[in-house]
Amino acid sequence: MSISYRYTVTERFLRYVQIDTQSDPFSTTFPSTEKQKDLARLLVSELQEMGLEDAYMDDYGYVMATIPSNRDQDLPVICLCAHMDTAPDYSGTGVKPVVHTAYDGRDIILPDDPAQVISVSNHPYLREKIGDDIITASGKTLLGADDKAGVAIIMDLANRLVGDPGIPHGTIRLLFTPDEEVGRGVDKLDLAKLGADFGYTLDAGEAGSIESENFSADGMTIEFHGVAAHPGAAKGKMVNALKLLGAFLEKLPKDHLSPETTDDRAGFVHPVHCSGNSEKATVQFILRDFDTARLGEYAYMLQLLADEVTNAFPGSRSAYHVKEQYRNMRTVLDQHPRLVELAEEAIRRVGLPVRKLPIRGGTDGARLSFMGLPCPNLFTGEMALHSPQEYVSVQDMQKSVDMLVELVQLWTIL
Numbered sequence: 001m002s003i004s005y006r007y008t009v010t011e012r013f014l015r016y017v018q019i020d021t022q023s024d025p026f027s028t029t030f031p032s033t034e035k036q037k038d039l040a041r042l043l044v045s046e047l048q049e050m051g052l053e054d055a056y057m058d059d060y061g062y063v064m065a066t067i068p069s070n071r072d073q074d075l076p077v078i079c080l081c082a083h084m085d086t087a088p089d090y091s092g093t094g095v096k097p098v099v100h101t102a103y104d105g106r107d108i109i110l111p112d113d114p115a116q117v118i119s120v121s122n123h124p125y126l127r128e129k130i131g132d133d134i135i136t137a138s139g140k141t142l143l144g145a146d147d148k149a150g151v152a153i154i155m156d157l158a159n160r161l162v163g164d165p166g167i168p169h170g171t172i173r174l175l176f177t178p179d180e181e182v183g184r185g186v187d188k189l190d191l192a193k194l195g196a197d198f199g200y201t202l203d204a205g206e207a208g209s210i211e212s213e214n215f216s217a218d219g220m221t222i223e224f225h226g227v228a229a230h231p232g233a234a235k236g237k238m239v240n241a242l243k244l245l246g247a248f249l250e251k252l253p254k255d256h257l258s259p260e261t262t263d264d265r266a267g268f269v270h271p272v273h274c275s276g277n278s279e280k281a282t283v284q285f286i287l288r289d290f291d292t293a294r295l296g297e298y299a300y301m302l303q304l305l306a307d308e309v310t311n312a313f314p315g316s317r318s319a320y321h322v323k324e325q326y327r328n329m330r331t332v333l334d335q336h337p338r339l340v341e342l343a344e345e346a347i348r349r350v351g352l353p354v355r356k357l358p359i360r361g362g363t364d365g366a367r368l369s370f371m372g373l374p375c376p377n378l379f380t381g382e383m384a385l386h387s388p389q390e391y392v393s394v395q396d397m398q399k400s401v402d403m404l405v406e407l408v409q410l411w412t413i414l
Contacts, residue, residue, distance in 0.1 A: 008159050009397045013135070013152035014097050016042075017144040022092035023085035023182045030188055031061040031085070031178035039084045039151075043176055046155065050162045052174075060188040063176040067161055067169070071412055075170030078411055079196035079373065080157070080404065081364055082150030082203060083180030086142060089386040096138040099394075105130045110388065113139030118389045125206055125383055133394040143390040145382035150202030151176060153380055153397055157404045169408035175199075177364055183217075183325055185364040191371055198339050199375035200407070201365035203382075207396045208352035211377040212340050213330035214359035214366045215267070216292040220285040220299055222306050223319040224248065228279040238278065239316045244309050245274060245281040251305045257298070265290050265358060269298050290328055290358060326362045329369040329376070336374045343378060346407035350399055355379075378403070 019039045024032040031037065040057045047055035047065045055065035063084075069075060086092040100108060105127070108118040116139040120126050126134075137143040154174055161167055173196045177185040180203075204211050226241035249271065255261055262268050267289025274283045287298045299322050306318040333340060344354045359366075365375035381396025 005160055005164070007156060007398050007401065009152045009156035009401055010133075010135075010394050012155050013145075013148060013392070013397065014099075016148040016151055017095045017097050020093045020095070021085045021144070021178075023088060023179050025088055025182040030184065032182055032184070033085075036085050036178040037061050040176065040178070043084075043151070043155065047158065047174070050159055052158065052162070061178040062189060063174070064194065065158070065174045067158060067172040067174070069169065069171040070165055071168055071170055073170070073412065075412060076197040077171045077173055077195060078408065079173040079175055079194060079199035079375070080154045081175040081177065081199055081201045081368070081375070082154055083147045083177045083185055083364060084151060085178050085181050086144045086148070087146065087181040087386040090142040090388060091140070092142055092144055095141045095144055097143065098136050098138055100134040100136065103129055103132050103134045108134065108136060108391070110136060110139030113388070116388050118384065118391060123384060123389070123391075129393050129396075132396070134391055135394065136391045137388055139388055142386060142388060143392070145380070145390050145392040146385040147180070147203045147380070147382065149380035149382045149392050149397055153202050153400045153404070156401045160401065160405060161408070167405060167409060168412045170411055172408060180364050183362070186367045186371065189371075191373060194373070196373060198336070199365065199368055199373045200343065201363050201368075201375055201377045202380050202400065203363050203365070204357070204359075204377045204379045205381065205383050205385075206355055206357075207379055207381060207393070207399055208347050209355040209357050209379040210340065210343050210347065211357050211359045211363075212333045213290065213328055214326075214362050215288040215290060216295055216328045217325035217362055218287045218295045218299065219323045219325050220287055220302060221321045222248070222283050222285070222302060224276075224281045224306070224310070225317045225319070226279055226281075226313070227315045239313050240278045241276055241281040241316070242278055244313055244316055244318075245276065245283060247312070248306055248309045249283070251308065263360075267291070267294055267298070269302060286325075287322075288360070292327055326366045327370055329366040329374075332369040332374050333376055339374055340376055342410045343376060343407060346403045346410055349406040350402045352399065352403075
């Protein structure tokens with residue numbers, strides 16, 4: 001680097017994770033929780049203090065800012081994006097981050113709940129982090145590294161570039177989104193207002209990883225309609241929809257096509273929520289596969305299973321609804337190979353091996369890619385996501401900042 005730099009990523013991260021930004025999949029507002037704007041307002045204030053005068057939060061909670069180009073060239077505008085919300089899966093209220101300095105390779109026992117043990121056997125990546133400073137939650141909440149590590153990394157990069165005009169770069173647009181964890185992160189985003197040509201999300205895990213393909217995803221709702229009757233006079237009349245639902249769930253595959261039985265590139269169908277009464281019962285599924293065509297096969301399989309159940313209960317019926325959620329961004333990114341190639345080179349320049357990994361999930365980048373902003377996903381160090389055992393390495397976050405410094409410079413070499 002052209003000047004000595006003191007990283008700010010750790011202090012920013014520790015500050016951000018203590019702000020509760022948990023999103024809510026059942027909310028009908030956008031953002032789904034107003035408390036996400038608490039972090040958004042803080043980010044705007046910090047960006048303005050850096051000198052990025054156009055930093056602002058819009059009505060939907062999106063935060064945008066510009067780092068102006070310091071080159072005379074006509075260069076692509078690059079967007080760096082991270083999401084502010086944390087997952088609904090586990091509490092994000094009252095996060096107490098704990099820094100484990102110079103990690104010694106042993107299992108990490110979380111202080112507020114000793115039953116929560118981040119074991120090396122369950123988290124083998126920790127073997128690579130001996131000597132690093134590891135940040136965890138205290139045991140009662142998730143940490144929020146997903147994706148406040150990404151937020152802190154981008155904020156530190158902005159601080160670095162503003163403070164050192166000797167680092168060449170084109171125009172960089174910063175974007176922080178709400179509601180990524182509930183699949184709505186870019187629903188209200190105005191791409192024209194963002195004004196970028198290409199993007200990178202900072203929301204991947206292991207140091208050196210770059211993700212340019214992800215699950216394609218649909219949501220599916222299946223309704224079972226029974227026949228209501230007073231239970232005191234129900235003989236020969238009542239068909240209980242809850243029992244239909246139970247029979248249907250029992251028919252789901254036991255040894256394949258589920259999250260708990262698949263890894264790598266294998267897809268799944270996953271019931272995530274049930275509700276109802278004796279007259280009507282509903283189950284919501286997520287369908288996932290890297291091959292988009294298989295989602296239709298999964299939906300058809302579930303329809304057939306539902307039909308088997310209703311056929312066994314005369315008088316009952318079922319209904320189905322499938323909604324597209326997101327698609328495999330590889331379809332788009334294969335058309336822009338330089339976007340990934342430059343990121344890989346930036347990773348190598350900071351001394352890390354490139355880890356090309358498929359995402360068994362989705363990111364804002366997948367949605368953005370199909371909206372017209374090709375957007376692979378880069379590492380932050382966040383690990384064990386959506387759980388009280390979530391952790392991140394300080395040194396991984398710092399390496400990510402270094403990688404972005406290299407990346408923005410590479411984009412000036414056309």
